[in-house]
Amino acid sequence: MLKFMERVGDDCLYFLEQAGRMGIFLFNCLLGILRPPYKLGPTIRQLHFIGARSIFVILFTGAFTGMVLALQGYYALRKVGSEGFLGSAVGLSLIRELGPVLTALMVVGRAGSAICAEIGIMRNSEQIDALECMAIDPHKYLMAPKFIAGILSLPLLTFIFDVIGIFGGYVVGVGLFGVNEGAYFQGMYSSVDWPDIHMGIVKSLAFGLLIIWIAAAKGYFLHFERSGGFGAEGVSRTTTNAVVLSSVTILVWNYLITAILL
Amino acid sequence: MVEDNRKAIIELIDLEKSFKQQKVLDGVNLTIREGTTMVIVGASGQGKSVLLKHMLGLLKPDRGRVLVFGRDLSTIGGKELKEVRQEYGVLFQNVALFDSMTVYDNVALPLRERTKSSEAEIRSRVEEKLALMDLQGTEDKFPAQLSGGMKKRVGLARALMLNPKIVFFDEPTTGLDVSRSNEIYRLFYKTQAQLKYTAVIVSHDVPKIFKLADYVALVAGGKVQECLTPEDFQLSQNPAIKAFVKETMGPIYSSEEEEMGFYETDQR
Ligand SMILES: Nc1ncnc2c1ncn2[C@@H]1O[C@H](COP(=O)(O)OP(=O)(O)O)[C@@H](O)[C@H]1O
Numbered sequence: 001m002l003k004f005m006e007r008v009g010d011d012c013l014y015f016l017e018q019a020g021r022m023g024i025f026l027f028n029c030l031l032g033i034l035r036p037p038y039k040l041g042p043t044i045r046q047l048h049f050i051g052a053r054s055i056f057v058i059l060f061t062g063a064f065t066g067m068v069l070a071l072q073g074y075y076a077l078r079k080v081g082s083e084g085f086l087g088s089a090v091g092l093s094l095i096r097e098l099g100p101v102l103t104a105l106m107v108v109g110r111a112g113s114a115i116c117a118e119i120g121i122m123r124n125s126e127q128i129d130a131l132e133c134m135a136i137d138p139h140k141y142l143m144a145p146k147f148i149a150g151i152l153s154l155p156l157l158t159f160i161f162d163v164i165g166i167f168g169g170y171v172v173g174v175g176l177f178g179v180n181e182g183a184y185f186q187g188m189y190s191s192v193d194w195p196d197i198h199m200g201i202v203k204s205l206a207f208g209l210l211i212i213w214i215a216a217a218k219g220y221f222l223h224f225e226r227s228g229g230f231g232a233e234g235v236s237r238t239t240t241n242a243v244v245l246s247s248v249t250i251l252v253w254n255y256l257i258t259a260i261l262l
Numbered sequence: 263m264v265e266d267n268r269k270a271i272i273e274l275i276d277l278e279k280s281f282k283q284q285k286v287l288d289g290v291n292l293t294i295r296e297g298t299t300m301v302i303v304g305a306s307g308q309g310k311s312v313l314l315k316h317m318l319g320l321l322k323p324d325r326g327r328v329l330v331f332g333r334d335l336s337t338i339g340g341k342e343l344k345e346v347r348q349e350y351g352v353l354f355q356n357v358a359l360f361d362s363m364t365v366y367d368n369v370a371l372p373l374r375e376r377t378k379s380s381e382a383e384i385r386s387r388v389e390e391k392l393a394l395m396d397l398q399g400t401e402d403k404f405p406a407q408l409s410g411g412m413k414k415r416v417g418l419a420r421a422l423m424l425n426p427k428i429v430f431f432d433e434p435t436t437g438l439d440v441s442r443s444n445e446i447y448r449l450f451y452k453t454q455a456q457l458k459y460t461a462v463i464v465s466h467d468v469p470k471i472f473k474l475a476d477y478v479a480l481v482a483g484g485k486v487q488e489c490l491t492p493e494d495f496q497l498s499q500n501p502a503i504k505a506f507v508k509e510t511m512g513p514i515y516s517s518e519e520e521e522m523g524f525y526e527t528d529q530r
């Protein structure tokens with residue numbers, strides 16, 4: 001029993017410590033973004049890696065998501081005889097929920113894992129210590145470009161996801177099932193309002209920050225990992241943890257943001 | 263201790279550090295003076311690297327103080343720590359080159375991040391440093407493509423890039439063959455004569471390293487046993503130092519005592 005209490009106490013302490021570290025880390029990274037000098041090169045490289053290189057995956061997942069939405073939507077709406085609402089159903093679900101969430105999950109898998117592993121290996125091989133000893137702030141030098149790129153990329157990728165998803169829905173709904181083309185777009189146009197788009201943008205901005213924050217901090221604090229952040233296995237375990245944690249956090253935040261903004 | 267009125271640049275005062283249950287440093291006192299070469303010796307696992315990391319501000323002591331230029335590293339803020347580190351050059355035990363950057367970018371990094379030099383200036387200064395280290399033609403290689411000795415030289419080039427006041431070397435020659443390690447020491451000697459930096463070297467190359475040292479400090483049992491000139495060190499009556507000197511400088515072959523030692527450890 002005492003052992004158990006001790007365990008719980010330890011867990012709480014560790015959790016609090018970790019939360020504090022991550023908070024300070026985020027603060028320092030944001031300071032790093034704001035402080036001059038500003039360097040464009042590294043940020044563009046990160047934009048390329050986090051953003052541009054994700055476009056293909058986003059096109060693919062976006063198209064199929066839109067298609068399956070139209071498929072499901074068509075059969076559901078036909079039962080009540082309102083196929084005309086297909087456009088607004090597809091548009092609203094993509095813009096408000098699926099676009100931001102699925103884009104974020106894809107970026108976690110592609111870029112979040114890579115960032116965590118990269119930073120973790122740098123921590124393990126003392127490259128981050130070396131940076132600090134050279135009086136180069138890792139928050140500014142390593143993290144700031146990633147944060148900027150993440151926060152800029154996510155809304156853009158989400159936009160691409162939404163557009164291609166709506167087009168996918170169009171192909172299935174209008175092309176395959178013969179829903180009236182005018183009704184598809186007109187329905188969408190009249191039901192999607194500024195607050196819906198606003199919600200999508202807020203979500204994708206928040207997810208961009210969350211993804212980079214969790215991935216980078218997990219790698220950066222690899223040596224504090226309780227499961228042991230040593231060697232190749234430590235990096236791989238921590239990367240897996242980071243991906244799981246980011247995915248769960250995204251879904252939780254998705255709910256919270258929806259609840260707040262609705 | 264011998265009188266030396268050169269200015270103290272690093273002072274460690276009653277430094278204590280534990281990792282979990284293990285007490286690695288247990289009251290370390292050491293003074294490093296401006297312009298001198300301090301050699302830190304001691305068996306593996308005695309805490310030499312840990313000691314160095316305290317001077318670098320990478321580890322915080324449980325108790326005691328680390329004063330660099332009179333500033334206490336464990337109480338100053340990030341900005342001041344950065345100022346102190348601008349005077350540092352560090353060659354890590356594992357070199358810690360940035361492994362996804364080329365040799366050129368590694369050596370250029372301090373210039374790019376800490377100065378406002380143009381790319382042309384950077385190129386000429388990097389090439390000059392690489393030439394000094396005998397590394398022409400490796401600019402576009404990645405650290406993984408270099409031999410151990412070359413990596414150390416790249417690390418040295420990077421550490422010396424901004425003319426540091428204090429340079430730390432953690433086992434700069436461990437794992438190198440004799441001629442390679444002689445080369446590193448030659449480079450060290452040459453660059454120190456040129457740049458006049460204070461040097462802190464952790465090394466196992468006893469007695470060779472004594473030729474370069476102004477002071478030698480032995481780390482054993484969580485303490486700096488004594489800090490002496492190389493001559494005094496070899497004659498010291500301190501039992502730990504006597505044992506160390508005998509172990510590292512005594513005859514290796516055909517000594518009865520040595521052989522007994524071997525058998526004893528074999529049987530365990
Ligand atoms: N980060 C750390 N966590 C736990 N123990 C450590 C850590 N760093 C060093 N140690 C321990 O401290 C002791 C001294 O290590 P070190 O300073 O690397 O020895 P050396 O004198 O060979 O450089 C070793 O027993 C090592 O296991």
Ligand SMILES: [Mg+2]
Binds near residue numbers: 310311312432433
């Ligand atoms: Mg060591």
